[in-house]
Amino acid sequence: xxxxxxxxxxxxxxxxxNPAIDVVNPxxxxxxxxxxxxxxxxxxxxxxxxxxxxxxxxxxxxxDRGDALRRLADAVERRSGLxxxxxxxxxxxxxxxxxxxxxxAAVLMxxxxxxxxxxxGEVIExxxxxxxxxxxxxxxxxxxxxxxxNFPIYTLVRKIAPALIAGxxxxxxxxxxxxxxxFVFAEAVEEAALPPGLINIMTMTHDxxxxxxxxxxxxxxxxxxxxxxxxxVLEYCKANIAKPSxxxxxxxxxxxxxxxxxxxxxxxxxxxxxxxxxxxxxSVERLYVHEAVHDILLDKLRxxxxxxxxxxxxxxxxxxxxxxxxVARSRIHxxxxxxxxxxxxxxxxxxIPQGDGFFYPPTLxxxxxxxxxxxxxxxFGPVLAVMPxxxxxxxxxxxxxxxxxxxxxxxxxxxxxxxxxxxxxxAGELYINRFPADPYQGYHAGWKRSGLGGDDGKHGMLEFxxxxxxxxxx
Numbered sequence: 001x002x003x004x005x006x007x008x009x010x011x012x013x014x015x016x017x018n019p020a021i022d023v024v025n026p027x028x029x030x031x032x033x034x035x036x037x038x039x040x041x042x043x044x045x046x047x048x049x050x051x052x053x054x055x056x057x058x059x060x061x062x063x064d065r066g067d068a069l070r071r072l073a074d075a076v077e078r079r080s081g082l083x084x085x086x087x088x089x090x091x092x093x094x095x096x097x098x099x100x101x102x103x104x105a106a107v108l109m110x111x112x113x114x115x116x117x118x119x120x121g122e123v124i125e126x127x128x129x130x131x132x133x134x135x136x137x138x139x140x141x142x143x144x145x146x147x148x149x150n151f152p153i154y155t156l157v158r159k160i161a162p163a164l165i166a167g168x169x170x171x172x173x174x175x176x177x178x179x180x181x182x183f184v185f186a187e188a189v190e191e192a193a194l195p196p197g198l199i200n201i202m203t204m205t206h207d208x209x210x211x212x213x214x215x216x217x218x219x220x221x222x223x224x225x226x227x228x229x230x231x232x233v234l235e236y237c238k239a240n241i242a243k244p245s246x247x248x249x250x251x252x253x254x255x256x257x258x259x260x261x262x263x264x265x266x267x268x269x270x271x272x273x274x275x276x277x278x279x280x281x282x283s284v285e286r287l288y289v290h291e292a293v294h295d296i297l298l299d300k301l302r303x304x305x306x307x308x309x310x311x312x313x314x315x316x317x318x319x320x321x322x323x324x325x326x327v328a329r330s331r332i333h334x335x336x337x338x339x340x341x342x343x344x345x346x347x348x349x350x351x352i353p354q355g356d357g358f359f360y361p362p363t364l365x366x367x368x369x370x371x372x373x374x375x376x377x378x379x380f381g382p383v384l385a386v387m388p389x390x391x392x393x394x395x396x397x398x399x400x401x402x403x404x405x406x407x408x409x410x411x412x413x414x415x416x417x418x419x420x421x422x423x424x425x426x427a428g429e430l431y432i433n434r435f436p437a438d439p440y441q442g443y444h445a446g447w448k449r450s451g452l453g454g455d456d457g458k459h460g461m462l463e464f465x466x467x468x469x470x471x472x473x474x
Contacts, residue, residue, distance in 0.1 A: 004035045004179070006203065007186035008042060009049035010196025016042065021176050021203055026092040026322040027312040027357045033090075035179045038204040043212040046171050049197030050142045051217040054169035057198055058139045065165055066116030068194055073109035075188035076102060076157075083188075087153055087181035091324075092357075093276065094317035098153075098181075105157035108440050112161035115461050119166065126471075134470040139167030140243060141219040143464060144212055146233070147182070148224045149175035149324050150279045156182060158440075159222050160199060162461040168220070171200045171212055177324050179203045214239035220464065223247070224281070226378075227449050245453035245463050247446060249378040250406030252436065253286040253399035255421070257392065257412035258293050260433075265411050266300035269384070272435040274308055274320045274362050278382035279328075282407035282429070282436035285379055287386045288395045294388040298347065298366055301386070305348035305362040312357065322358040323381055329358045332381040339365055339374035344385070370398055378404065392417050400426035405447030407436040428454070 084099030445454025
């Protein structure tokens with residue numbers, strides 16, 4: 001096995017006495033690595049190192065911080081193959097897909113590097129003629145970054161790049177399901193010669209993560225994860241009134257109007273629902289189809305879902321890959337069984353396949369109702385609930401009648417209905433005639449229980465800043 005080590009204060013440190021964390025290949029069910037679990041002393045040392053590094057880093061001109069990010073992007077791109085191989089083993093993605101995620105993360109870093117000359121404050125008119133008010137954007141300090149398993153390298157960069165360009169230092173905890181790619185990423189940090197302590201990457205238990213996040217030096221905690229994890233982070237934030245930034249669960253509704261191209265919709269639904277086995281926060285989970293075309297689209301989806309093959313993507317990258325672990329598969333299958341017991345019809349899938357790995361087939365459910373668990377709760381797997389509707393207002397009401405509000409989709413050529421959705425849908429994102437893809441120059445922010453704050457673009461970068469008002473008498 002490869003000797004993975006935590007990256008603290010600019011160097012890889014020998015493992016301590018804590019038991020290693022097993023890392024499982026979800027396509028085979030086999031343990032292929034063990035990563036060291038940090039001790040409380042380790043994370044305290046990392047947070048203190050980040051606090052020291054941040055002071056000097058924040059005094060650098062922003063353009064110098066941008067140059068450092070570009071160096072890191074170059075180093076990550078050079079290692080994209082190695083990072084991609086590690087990411088593929090731990091996640092079940094294809095090597096090509098995992099490598100592409102890594103290269104896209106490098107592109108994202110270069111994008112954030114360009115904010116160096118664009119971090120702006122304000123000059124505000126005073127009530128007196130001999131006074132000027134200046135609102136400055138300043139760093140927060142140390143940012144704790146909690147990374148999910150589904151896009152571990154892209155999401156790591158999505159958090160650390162804007163944090164660094166804004167003048168912060170970071171302590172990052174990758175998911176224990178997918179930590180090995182983060183350690184290969186840390187090799188790029190070392191190569192890029194960023195200041196020691198500026199980026200720290202560590203694996204740990206939940207208890208030790210709590211110690212890290214509640215240190216007084218930590219001024220912000222950013223998480224991509226479940227609603228339950230978000231509630232835990234809010235408890236962490238209470239210790240020092242740290243700023244939370246939470247991208248939580250989603251239950252993306254899709255409204256399909258009669259004028260939609262049904263063949264294109266079926267293709268896009270299948271692609272969106274089976275990408276990374278449905279383990280995408282913005283993946284379609286609820287499909288509202290106008291009753292005039294409901295049966296036609298259902299037939300197309302049944303055929304598409306039934307024919308979609310799944311398996312080990314290291315052998316065939318065209319297959320749909322596995323779920324993250326056995327617990328996720330058992331939870332999802334139980335939800336499907338409960339939906340069937342409540343009256344839903346399983347049109348495709350809905351069975352646990354024989355063999356190794358944590359696979360689950362694309363599963364299509366018709367006859368669903370708005371009050372069913374399968375419609376109300378996030379599945380985070382390759383399961384789609386389909387429901388008919390009579391008119392657009394009804395569909396819009398059902399789409400918004402929900403605890404989540406991350407992404408939403410409308411397929412229609414009627415601009416009046418499109419604009420009605422744009423003005424009324426209760427979600428942070430609305431996609432028209434396409435599926436979510438989180439453009440990094442936009443702003444990815446959820447409503448309701450889907451989160452607080454957001455990622456991407458100008459507004460995502462500004463999440464990593466705080467303001468100082470200067471009142472200048474002259």
